Amino acid sequence: MSYYCPMKLTCWGAARTVTGSKHLLSTDKGKNILLDCGMFQGEGKDTLLLNDTWGFDPKTIDYVILSHAHIDHTGLLPKLVKDGFDGKIYATAGTIDLCGIMLLDSARIQESDIKYINKRKAKKNQPLVEPIYDEEDAKKTLSNMVEIPLNSSFTIDDEVTVSTYENGHILGSVALFLQLTKQDQSVITLTFTGDIGRKDDAILNSPLPFPQSDYIICESTYGDRLHEPQDDVEPHLMRIVMETCVEKRGKIMIPAFSIDRTQEIIYALDRLAFAGKLPKIDVYVDSPLSVKATRVMSKHREYFNKDILEYITKDGDPFGFPNLHYVESAEESKKINTMKTPCVIISASGMAEAGRIKHHLKNNIENPNNTVLLVGYASPRSLAGRIKAGDPEVMIFGEPYKVNAKVESMENFSAHGDYKEMLEYLACQNASAVKKLFLVHGEYNTQLAWAEKLKFAGFNHIEIPIKGEEFIL
Numbered sequence: 396m397s398y399y400c401p402m403k404l405t406c407w408g409a410a411r412t413v414t415g416s417k418h419l420l421s422t423d424k425g426k427n428i429l430l431d432c433g434m435f436q437g438e439g440k441d442t443l444l445l446n447d448t449w450g451f452d453p454k455t456i457d458y459v460i461l462s463h464a465h466i467d468h469t470g471l472l473p474k475l476v477k478d479g480f481d482g483k484i485y486a487t488a489g490t491i492d493l494c495g496i497m498l499l500d501s502a503r504i505q506e507s508d509i510k511y512i513n514k515r516k517a518k519k520n521q522p523l524v525e526p527i528y529d530e531e532d533a534k535k536t537l538s539n540m541v542e543i544p545l546n547s548s549f550t551i552d553d554e555v556t557v558s559t560y561e562n563g564h565i566l567g568s569v570a571l572f573l574q575l576t577k578q579d580q581s582v583i584t585l586t587f588t589g590d591i592g593r594k595d596d597a598i599l600n601s602p603l604p605f606p607q608s609d610y611i612i613c614e615s616t617y618g619d620r621l622h623e624p625q626d627d628v629e630p631h632l633m634r635i636v637m638e639t640c641v642e643k644r645g646k647i648m649i650p651a652f653s654i655d656r657t658q659e660i661i662y663a664l665d666r667l668a669f670a671g672k673l674p675k676i677d678v679y680v681d682s683p684l685s686v687k688a689t690r691v692m693s694k695h696r697e698y699f700n701k702d703i704l705e706y707i708t709k710d711g712d713p714f715g716f717p718n719l720h721y722v723e724s725a726e727e728s729k730k731i732n733t734m735k736t737p738c739v740i741i742s743a744s745g746m747a748e749a750g751r752i753k754h755h756l757k758n759n760i761e762n763p764n765n766t767v768l769l770v771g772y773a774s775p776r777s778l779a780g781r782i783k784a785g786d787p788e789v790m791i792f793g794e795p796y797k798v799n800a801k802v803e804s805m806e807n808f809s810a811h812g813d814y815k816e817m818l819e820y821l822a823c824q825n826a827s828a829v830k831k832l833f834l835v836h837g838e839y840n841t842q843l844a845w846a847e848k849l850k851f852a853g854f855n856h857i858e859i860p861i862k863g864e865e866f867i868l
C-alpha cells in the first residue's frame with residue numbers, strides 16, 4: 396500500500412534569523428532537495444549547537460542547489476558531506492570559484508579558532524572541543540560541485556528544472572527559479588530569491604527580473620530599512636579617514652565580508668587615490684580569503700557593470716593603488732598589530748565573529764584615537780552587532796574589552812537591497828497570483844515590518860516560517 400506524499404517545504408535555517416540559510420524541498424516522489432546549506436553565525440552561545448543539529452538526515456538529501464557562496468549559505472556543506480551526504484551540489488561558475496576559497500578558509504578558521512579556545516580551556520582544565528569539519532571535508536565537498544549556467548536553464552532530472560537569474564548580491568549570486576513536475580505531471584514554480592542585491596551596486600550588474608512563480612522564498616534582511624544614497628560614499632569615507640588617520644593619528648578597523656564588501660571598499664579608496672584625494676596612509680587588506688577573493692573577482696569581469704568596466708579603461712586595476720597592501724601571511728598580520736602609525740585595516744569576518752579582525756579589535760578597540768567602521772549588516776548578537784549597538788564593553792576571545800574607539804557605520808556598502816529596492820525587484824510578479832510568499836533571512840521584527848509592506852504591495856499570502864515548520868506546496 397502506498398501513501399501519497401505531498402510536496403513540502405521546510406526551512407531549517409535563516410528562519411526568523413539572518414544566518415544558517417537551509418531550505419528543504421521534498422517532492423511528491425520523495426526526493427529531497429536542499430536550497431543552500433549555510434552556517435549559523437553570530438547567534439551568541441547557541442551558535443555551536445545550531446550548527447551541530449540538522450533537523451533532517453544528511454544521508455537522505457539527493458542534491459543541493461546554491462544561491463551564492465556566502466558562508467551563511469554554504470558554510471555547512473562540508474559538515475553535510477562529513478555526515479553522509481554524497482550527492483551533487485549545483486552552483487554557478489562564480490559561486491563554485493568563490494566556494495573553492497571560502498570553504499577551505501572556513502575550515503582553517505574553525506581549526507585555528509578551536510586551537511585558540513582549546514589552549515585557554517586546557518589552562519582552566521576544561522574539556523576540549525572539536526572543529527565542526529576540517530580541510531579534507533571541504534575538499535571532498537568541492538569535488539561534488541557541478542556548474543549550472545548563468546541567466547539560463549538547466550534540467551537536473553525529470554522532476555526539476557532550475558533557471559538562474561543574476562541578482563547583484565555578490566559575484567556568482569543568483570535567484571533560483573525551479574519548475575517542479577509533480578507525479579500527476581502538473582508543474583509548480585518556486586523562486587528562491589537568495590540574497591537580493593542592489594540595482595546600483597558599485598561593481599556588479601543589477602538584479603534581473605524572474606518569471607511568475609507560484610511560491611517565492613524571499614529574503615528579509617533590510618525589510619524595514621532604507622539605505623543612505625550611494626553617492627555619499629566617497630565624502631563619508633574621506634571624512635572618517637581625515638578625522639581618524641590625519642587628525643588623531645589613529646587606525647581605522649573595518650570588519651568586512653571578504654567578498655564584495657571588501658572589494659567595494661578597496662574600489663572606493665582606489666577612486667579616491669586615483670583622484671589624488673587620499674592622504675598617504677597605509678591601507679591593509681588583512682585576510683587571506685579577502686586577498687584570494689579579490690583575485691577571483693578580478694578574473695570574473697563578466698559580472699561587472701558598465702561603470703566599473705569604464706573605470707578600468709582609465710585606471711587599469713580597480714583593486715590596486717599605491718600604499719595598498721594585501722596581507723596573506725600570519726607574520727605580516729601580526730606586524731600590523733604592533734605598528735603605531737595611522738592606517739586602515741580591512742579584515743574579515745564582516746560580523747567580527749571569526750578571523751583576524753578579532754585580533755585587530757582586541758588590540759585597538761580600547762584606544763580612543765581609533766575608529767571601528769562598520770560597513771554591512773551585523774546580526775545584533777554578533778561582536779560587530781554589539782559594537783554597533785553601542786555596548787561600552789565587549790567580549791573578544793572570552794575576555795572583556797572597553798569600547799573606547801569611535802564607532803562609525805556606513806550602511807551604503809551593503810550587498811543587500813533595502814525594502815524599496817526589494818519591492819522594486821518583486822514588481823516583476825503579479826502579486827495576487829503568488830500562492831505563498833515565505834519570508835526568510837531576517838530578524839523577526841524586521842520580517843513583521845517587511846510583511847506589512849508586502850501586503851500593501853498586493854502579496855496576500857505571507858508566511859514567516861519558524862525553523863522546522865512544514866508547508867505543503
Ligand SMILES: [Zn+2]
Pocket residue numbers: 463465468564590
Ligand atoms: Zn549573502
